[in-house]
Amino acid sequence: MRVSRLMLATLRDIPADAEITSHQLLLRGGFIKRVASGIYAYMPLMWRVLQKITSIVQQEMNAAGCLQTLLPQLHPSELWKESGRWQGYTAGEGIMFNLKDRQGKELGLGPTHEEVITSIAREIISSYKQLPVSFYQIQTKFRDEIRPRFGLMRSREFIMKDAYSFHRTEKDLKEKYNKMDEAYKRIFEGCGLNTVAVEADSGAIGGGASQEFMILADSGEDSILTSQDGLYSANLEKAISIPKKPLELDGKDTYIIQTTNQKSIEEVCSNNKLDPSQILKVVAMLAITQEGKIQPLLLTIRGDQDINETKLTNAIETELKQNILSLKQITKDGLISQGLSSNWPFGSLAPDLSDDLLINAKTWERNFLRLVDNSAAELKSFVCGSNSIDKHRKFMDWEKLGGLPKKVDIRNSKAGDSCVHDPDQKLLERRGIEIGHIFQLGKKYSNALNATFTNEQGIEESFWMGCYGIGISRLAQAAVEQHHDESGIVWPIEIAPFEVIVVIANINDSNQQKLGEKIYQELIKEGVDTLLDDRPERAGVKFKDADLIGIPWRVVVGRDAASDKVELVNRANKQTSILSSQAAKDALYRDISNKS
């Protein structure tokens, strides 16, 4: 391809609406154009990158025995109602774009494809003899994100590879899961990326074991906790750890301490010579379920710890056996709108707060779901609220509070905590961009959609399912986030839009022109993805553009063209060597064939 015909439109200034480097560089290099918030056009250079990623993914998926398909983007609501996800995905803060057709039938624009693939599997798979089987597709998905941001990192329309596997046994599923784990590692390595695999929550998709693949970057939206020895790493949502030891509180005889105007843990501590680890933090919240139930919650955790909403949501779902749509704080306004007294002793709440406070609630459940985090449950003696304003109780224990509520892990792990696998190891916190996620779904969807096969005994059984995603367009931008310098993008050669750019320094010099053309033609003939910068620009402009768009190798045909000498420049390390044109080509063939 000739740069003169490429519609290359690079920008010198940083577009105002791009925050992170990778987004800025993709816009400046003309790789993407924003069409609306969270909706982007992939321009020719970007499309080449996406195609390269796609082909690496296809190769590994095919090698892992997955069958490529292309599933519809328009999904009938019936399927999503069968799985029970229609309401959650469309109502309120749901992320599924949805519409009605001319008959008034409701349709959703696919954010993910469990329902579609499961409904197909139930029709075509009837016997254990057909199992296992895995399908995958690479295509555009739609999610009406609450807040699109950072270009392709969180867009409303994006390209994703998703795969779904069907098995007769859990063991078989686990084997596949491990195989996919390996395939994923090869894919990311094949794309020239450094990734970290972390344990993850399975989130809205639901199911069992799950693992995310992260690209480490300060701009990442996820927090990752990793042990120093590298043996443990998990997403913050999922991470478990041992919190630091609480300071002992010695004393058996409970008494009231006056805590006037001391609302926060910090205030109570500094005024009464206490440590946050000696205090119970009690939080009143509401959980809104998919069935419309509004459940008041009374949550207790150690004062120096924080609640993890993902773990909390999971714990409540287990308790209530209903899906949670959202969680929110109980506020005075909320109490008033329920016709309840707004005089709750916020700031002095205790785990034994009476259900009587809810007795006149209009739409809320009239009792608290009480949960206590392990960190608080383990305290022998502690300070806690007294359920009356400005008073706390010192030297309390769980017996005096009428026993321990349901014990759960709803605590955020944090940097500095000890690891479970080895308490001598401390957790470190880093930021990451999630580019892949593999799940063991189990039977959640096959049960919901009644997708069964007949086993050897002639008995119908639901499929064991797995699901495996890679954000193709996000991966492309994450690659830029990981590989760039002050001059622009430094594409890993495996996914670069072109492998080589031949720059004719001065197009008016016929020696340069002829030699440049010749090298270009020969590289093309050898199957090297080559770009020829044949524009009548000054050399400096062409160098700047080549650096910005990040082509891994640059061949400069310039002053010494008459004596068949060219310059070979490595974009990543800026190393330059002056070679005969043949030697330069040989060097390129060597490097590029090593990589592919």
Added chain:
RNA sequence: CGGGGCGUGGCGCAGUUUGGUAGCGCGGGUGCUUUGGGAGCACUAGGUCGCAGGUUCGAAUCCUGUCGCCCCGACCA
């Protein structure tokens, strides 16, 4: 949705406080010069100042409404 910010040629911005001929840099076109790290000179094209209403002799500027975009939080590949 809550909080913050911004909409002025393709891109980056000034002008808005205090109403009075719409400006600068980059980019585009033409010509001459230059030709290895975003060249110089000259000429030139390109703007309903997001949109709608209002106030005023007069609105980019003041008022009201509305739409869009970006950032921080809840969502996720």
